[in-house]
Amino acid sequence: MPSSDFLALLAPGNIVAVVIVVAMLAYALTGGADFGGGVLDLLATGPRAGAQRRSIARAIGPIWEANHVWLLVVLVLMFVAFPTAFAAIMTALHLPMLLMLTGITLRGSAFVFRAYGPDRPEWRRWGLVFGAASAVTPILLGVVFGAISSGRITLGLDGAVKTDFVSEWLTPFPWATGLMLQSLFAFLAATYLTVEEDDPEVRNDFRRMAVRASYAFFGTALLAAIMARTGAPHLWATLAGSYQAWAMQAVLAGVAIGAIVALEKDRFQLARVLAGAQVTLVVLGWAASQAGWILVGQIPLAGSAAPDGILIPVILALVAGLALLIPTFVLLFWLFHRPSRSVAARMERTPSIPLQAEVAPPVR
Amino acid sequence: MTDLFAARSLMAFSLGFHILFALSGMAMPVLMVLAERRWLARRDPADYVLARRWAKGTAILFAVGAVSGTALSFELGLLWPEFMKQAGPVIGMPFSFEGFAFFFEGIFLGIYLFGWDRIPPKWHLRAGMLVAMFGSLSGFLVTGANAWMNTPQGFDVMIGGVTTSIRTMSDWPAGATLLGAKVVEVRPFEAMFSPAFAEQAIHAVLAAFGAVGFGVAGIHAWMLRRDPGNAFHQNAIRHALIVGGIAAIALPLSGDFSAKHVASWQPAKFAAMEAHWETGPNAPLVIGGLPDEASTRNVGAIEIPSVLSFMAHGDTSATVIGLKDIPADRRPPVAVTHAAFQIMVAAGLTMLVIGLTGIWFLVRGIAPWSRPWFLTTLVWASPLGFIAVEAGWTVTEVGRQPWIANGMLRTAEAVTPMPGLVWPLILYIGLYALLGVVVATLLRYHVMESPSTAELADATRAGAPSAALAELVEGRHAIV
Numbered sequence: 001m002p003s004s005d006f007l008a009l010l011a012p013g014n015i016v017a018v019v020i021v022v023a024m025l026a027y028a029l030t031g032g033a034d035f036g037g038g039v040l041d042l043l044a045t046g047p048r049a050g051a052q053r054r055s056i057a058r059a060i061g062p063i064w065e066a067n068h069v070w071l072l073v074v075l076v077l078m079f080v081a082f083p084t085a086f087a088a089i090m091t092a093l094h095l096p097m098l099l100m101l102t103g104i105t106l107r108g109s110a111f112v113f114r115a116y117g118p119d120r121p122e123w124r125r126w127g128l129v130f131g132a133a134s135a136v137t138p139i140l141l142g143v144v145f146g147a148i149s150s151g152r153i154t155l156g157l158d159g160a161v162k163t164d165f166v167s168e169w170l171t172p173f174p175w176a177t178g179l180m181l182q183s184l185f186a187f188l189a190a191t192y193l194t195v196e197e198d199d200p201e202v203r204n205d206f207r208r209m210a211v212r213a214s215y216a217f218f219g220t221a222l223l224a225a226i227m228a229r230t231g232a233p234h235l236w237a238t239l240a241g242s243y244q245a246w247a248m249q250a251v252l253a254g255v256a257i258g259a260i261v262a263l264e265k266d267r268f269q270l271a272r273v274l275a276g277a278q279v280t281l282v283v284l285g286w287a288a289s290q291a292g293w294i295l296v297g298q299i300p301l302a303g304s305a306a307p308d309g310i311l312i313p314v315i316l317a318l319v320a321g322l323a324l325l326i327p328t329f330v331l332l333f334w335l336f337h338r339p340s341r342s343v344a345a346r347m348e349r350t351p352s353i354p355l356q357a358e359v360a361p362p363v364r
Numbered sequence: 365m366t367d368l369f370a371a372r373s374l375m376a377f378s379l380g381f382h383i384l385f386a387l388s389g390m391a392m393p394v395l396m397v398l399a400e401r402r403w404l405a406r407r408d409p410a411d412y413v414l415a416r417r418w419a420k421g422t423a424i425l426f427a428v429g430a431v432s433g434t435a436l437s438f439e440l441g442l443l444w445p446e447f448m449k450q451a452g453p454v455i456g457m458p459f460s461f462e463g464f465a466f467f468f469e470g471i472f473l474g475i476y477l478f479g480w481d482r483i484p485p486k487w488h489l490r491a492g493m494l495v496a497m498f499g500s501l502s503g504f505l506v507t508g509a510n511a512w513m514n515t516p517q518g519f520d521v522m523i524g525g526v527t528t529s530i531r532t533m534s535d536w537p538a539g540a541t542l543l544g545a546k547v548v549e550v551r552p553f554e555a556m557f558s559p560a561f562a563e564q565a566i567h568a569v570l571a572a573f574g575a576v577g578f579g580v581a582g583i584h585a586w587m588l589r590r591d592p593g594n595a596f597h598q599n600a601i602r603h604a605l606i607v608g609g610i611a612a613i614a615l616p617l618s619g620d621f622s623a624k625h626v627a628s629w630q631p632a633k634f635a636a637m638e639a640h641w642e643t644g645p646n647a648p649l650v651i652g653g654l655p656d657e658a659s660t661r662n663v664g665a666i667e668i669p670s671v672l673s674f675m676a677h678g679d680t681s682a683t684v685i686g687l688k689d690i691p692a693d694r695r696p697p698v699a700v701t702h703a704a705f706q707i708m709v710a711a712g713l714t715m716l717v718i719g720l721t722g723i724w725f726l727v728r729g730i731a732p733w734s735r736p737w738f739l740t741t742l743v744w745a746s747p748l749g750f751i752a753v754e755a756g757w758t759v760t761e762v763g764r765q766p767w768i769a770n771g772m773l774r775t776a777e778a779v780t781p782m783p784g785l786v787w788p789l790i791l792y793i794g795l796y797a798l799l800g801v802v803v804a805t806l807l808r809y810h811v812m813e814s815p816s817t818a819e820l821a822d823a824t825r826a827g828a829p830s831a832a833l834a835e836l837v838e839g840r841h842a843i844v
Contacts, residue, residue: 062478065430066470073463075437079448080456087449090441094782097442101435102795108431109799112424117806165782306453310550314460321464332471335482 012312013305016081017294019318020074021287027070028279029188032181034064036189038107038134039182040209041127051202053127056189057115059196062336064111066329068104080314081305085294088161089144092153092168096143103137106130138185139178146174146224149289150232151296173231176224183220184279187213191259191275194268207263210271214260234296238289248288252281368776370785371443374792376761380754381796382436385429387753389469390503390569391576391607392422393476393496398603400489410595413815414603416480423477424806428799430470435792443785447768447778450542451512454519457552458508465502469495500569507568511560514760515629516769518555522546532559533629533771542773559629563622564760570611570618571756574715575749577608581722582746583811585739594817598733601742605722605732608749612719615712620675627676630770631685632694633763636701638672639665640686647672647684652706655698660688696765704758711752718745 037056044052079086090097110130117123147153147169156162190210197203228236239245259274292301305311365373396418403411441448472494479488512518520529523545528537531554581604588597627634634640639655639662640647649672653665670680677684687695718741725732732738768775 062474065427066467066474068430068434069463069467069470072434072437072466075441076456076459076463079441079452080460081453083449083452086441086452087445090438090448091445091780091782094442094780097438098788098791101438102791105431105435105795105799108427109802112427113802113806116420116424116810118809163781306456307547307549310453310456310552313552314456317457317460317464321460321467325464325467328468328471332474335475336478 008302011302011305012308012315013081013301013303015315016077016305016311017301019315020077020081021283023070023073023077024287025280025283027067027074028185028283029276030063030067031070032138032185032279033189033192034060034067035107035134035138035182036185036187036213037193038111038131039138039186040189040193040206042131042135043186043209046205048202048205051199052205055193055197055202055206057111059193060111061115063332064108066332068108071104077314081311082294082299083306084159084304085299088153088155088295088299089148091161092163092165093144093147094165096140096147096169096174100137100140100144103133103140107133107137135182138182139175142178142181143169143174145181145286146177146232149177149235149286149296150174151234151298153295153298155295155298171231173224173227176220176227176231180217180220180224183213183216184282187217187259188275188279191263191268191271194263195272203268207268210263210275211260214256218256232296234291234293235289238291239285245288248281248285252278252285255281365786367783367785368779370789371779372775374785374789375439375443376758377789377793377796378432378436378439379757379761381800382429382432383753383757384750385425385432386503387572387575387750388422388425389429390496390499390572392418392425392580393473393492393499394573394607395576395580395603396422396476397489397492397496398606399599400492402599402603404485404489408595408599410599410815410820413820414596414600417810417814419477420810421807422473424803426473428803430466432796432799433466442782443780444768444775444778445780446543447773450545450547450773451516451769453547453550454516454552454555455509455512456550457556458505458512462502462505462509465498465505469498469502472498500572503572504565504569507565508556508558508561510760511564512555512558513768514564514633514764514770515558515560516555516772517558518551518553519547520549522548536772540772541777542769543777560625563618563625567615567618567622567756570615571749571753572611573607574611574615574712574719575608575753577604577606577611578715578718578742578749579746580604581608581742582744585733585742585746587811587814588733589736589739589743591814591816594814595820596814598731601733602726605719605726608715609719609723609726612712612715612749613723616716619709619712624676624678627684630764632687632690632696633701633759634676635685635687635690636696636698636763637705637759638684639698639702640672640684641688643683643686643689645673645681645683646670647676647682647686649675650702653702655702657695657698694766696763701759701763704755704762708752708755708759711748711755715745715748715752718742 037060041053041056044056078089106129110126110133113126114124114130117126150168150171150173152168152171154162187210190206190213193206194203194210197206225236225239228239239249255274255278259271259278262268262271262274290296290301293299294301294304396415399411399415399418402408403415472491475483475491476488476495479491483491515533517530517532517535520527521542522528523537523540526537527548528535530536581601584597584600584604588594588601591597623634623637626637639650639653641655641660641662646669648667648669650662651666651668653662655662673682673684674680676682687698721738722732722742725735725738732742764770766774766776768778
């Protein structure tokens with residue numbers, strides 16, 4: 001009966017899986033750009049390197065910690081809703097996860113050390129750590145996702161993961177995925193920055209970086225696709241196996257080319273939208289390529305979720321929480337990422353602070 | 365070193381590191397809000413500079429707390445996959461709520477830190493209050509998840525084809541293990557509000573205020589001794605003493621409530637805390653001493669008859685279960701648990717005396733800084749709260765061993781099969797040591813370049829006050 005099939009699609013486990021993908025997408029669009037900013041910081045050169053770095057730090061400063069929480073949302077929802085897959089992934093991918101965490105820790109710490117440290121050469125070196133950690137972490141994040149898609153993480157008959165802790169991820173495909181993610185994030189960050197930067201020369205630098213990163217994305221995506229044929233056969237079969245999949249990839253290519261054209265034509269707002277669409281298509285494409293598996297070939301989405309007794313309250317909490325969270329996020333971005341001209345005008349105005357001497361003491 | 369011991373050490377080390385920053389993320393926003401509120405009410409420039417400086421300190425501490433907290437969340441899965449496989453859904457509710465609380469804390473902190481000149485002062489203060497509120501809520505909730513490990517309940521489990529409903533710990537089938545069992549239903553709120561939730565979460569949040577209040581008061585007392593009469597440090601001590609002093613008075617009360625609760629719900633932990641071996645009435649309170657697990661007795665301890673019975677159950681003749689009645693393979697390490705407990709209590713009682721004195725000064729309108737001996741006391745007392753917190757976590761975590769989920773899953777059963785865990789341990793000890801040193805150096809810069817009395821007076825004088833104040837906020841080191 002078609003109606004019961006439709007109801008089966010609305011199983012709580014599927015709903016949480018959709019929310020996990022949405023949280024991944026939110027992380028990619030916000031936290032991903034923060035990592036990309038670090039990559040650009042590392043690559044900043046020439047006479048305007050300082051201006052580029054300041055622009056990046058200004059854009060990341062107020063928002064990166066909140067952006068970062070999306071990763072924790074993904075983590076928590078994974079162990080709440082799909083504990084068996086979670087345990088298998090955390091066991092088999094212990095090493096890349098551990099390295100990724102090291103990168104996350106160093107990236108965040110180095111960023112505040114540079115921002116709040118004294119302006120001296122030895123403290124500015126934290127900028128290098130920030131850049132390097134920002135460049136390495138997305139690669140490791142890609143390795144984790146690539147390994148999950150590869151189908152190499154397998155379970156024994158007793159349901160426990162069979163792993164040597166290395167062969168699941170130390171293969172070409174996950175690393176190609178990692179490189180692709182790194183260039184995608186760098187492209188996203190540079191495109192965002194073209195909108196936020198006022199100085200035409202610095203904006204031009206970001207435009208140049210965005211276009212180069214986009215070419216790098218094309219190259220690494222192609223590489224990952226070639227590797228997928230043997231490295232992730234299931235993903236390859238999904239992406240090459242239907243007209244819909246080819247159509248989606250054609251749309252992705254169109255959006256990516258459109259973003260480059262928009263950048264070249266000074267249509268930065270449009271470029272930002274297209275860059276966001278490009279990231280969205282990559283994340284959704286990855287999710288679609290999982291084709292109903294939580295852990296490819298081993299743990300299907302259907303039937304592997306935790307009991308409804310926890311999933312339904314968690315879904316309700318997510319709905320209520322997001323209803324409050326999204327407006328708050330909008331407020332945050334609106335405050336700090338308004339069109340830069342008005343912000344610059346505000347920053348030039350010295351804050352006027354009335355002092356003790358000028359105000360009468362409060363009457364009680 | 366066995367992999368199990370390496371995993372436990374890494375978990376303990378990561379938690380011990382993160383907790384210092386987590387506490388600051390909870391209590392520092394309260395301090396900065398108090399300073400800003402006083403600035404808005406009285407226009408004392410020292411309070412304005414203080415609020416902004418404390419906000420910077422909060423930013424540094426919060427960032428390191430956020431990343432080390434991320435590492436900790438992942439480590440739950442990386443080190444204890446079997447635990448998360450079974451317990452993940454059961455403890456999902458507090459973790460989900462905590463995620464949202466943390467989100468809001470991060471957002472409002474961003475608004476607070478970068479919004480000084482962008483939103484009206486009243487709304488800026490409110491943003492700070494929200495940071496403080498969500499910070500405490502987040503600590504409250506995550507401690508609730510830990511409470512479940514002490515008093516697990518709220519799920520149905522199928523073991524060997526038989527389904528049992530675990531509405532309370534005592535429903536657990538004797539001798540069964542959660543390893544390889546199947547959790548077939550979860551009652552998330554029954555699990556979230558497990559018996560230990562209230563006592564643990566209240567105690568942890570109060571401890572955050574006590575530790576940070578005393579830490580901050582001590583640092584500024586030290587600076588004030590070098591620079592007497594500086595209103596910047598005087599105001600700082602006032603705010604920190606209010607927060608730390610009230611917490612120090614409340615902590616022994618909440619601690620007593622916790623201890624009674626542990627005596628009823630976690631008798632093995634209670635016996636180890638108190639180094640109590642023989643089950644019986646009129647149980648003595650053991651002060652100091654070294655419990656010897658081989659000979660099951662205490663070396664060099666002072667014992668006060670009947671006091672433990674009274675403290676545990678409100679009756680001097682009440683029976684208190686001793687360690688000898690707990691099978692050796694279900695006993696926690698006694699010496700560590702007892703020593704940590706004694707350290708926590710000693711630190712807490714010292715803080716109580718100092719806190720009472722400080723609050724008495726403030727209530728009577730006496731400036732606490734007018735008494736040099738009190739300033740010296742504050743300086744020496746400054747690490748006490750942090751020592752108590754680390755010791756307290758040692759009590760609750762080591763005292764729960766050998767279990768990861770009390771009575772249901774052993775820590776040894778939950779550990780990852782990954783070999784060579786000593787290497788991640790070394791990596792993280794190195795990484796956190798580096799971060800710790802850098803944070804300490806950075807905070808020292810910010811504290812050391814506090815504004816002088818003359819600078820504050822200049823800023824207050826008519827003329828161009830805002831520019832002078834802005835300079836004080838930035839300090840002598842320019843910042844990106």
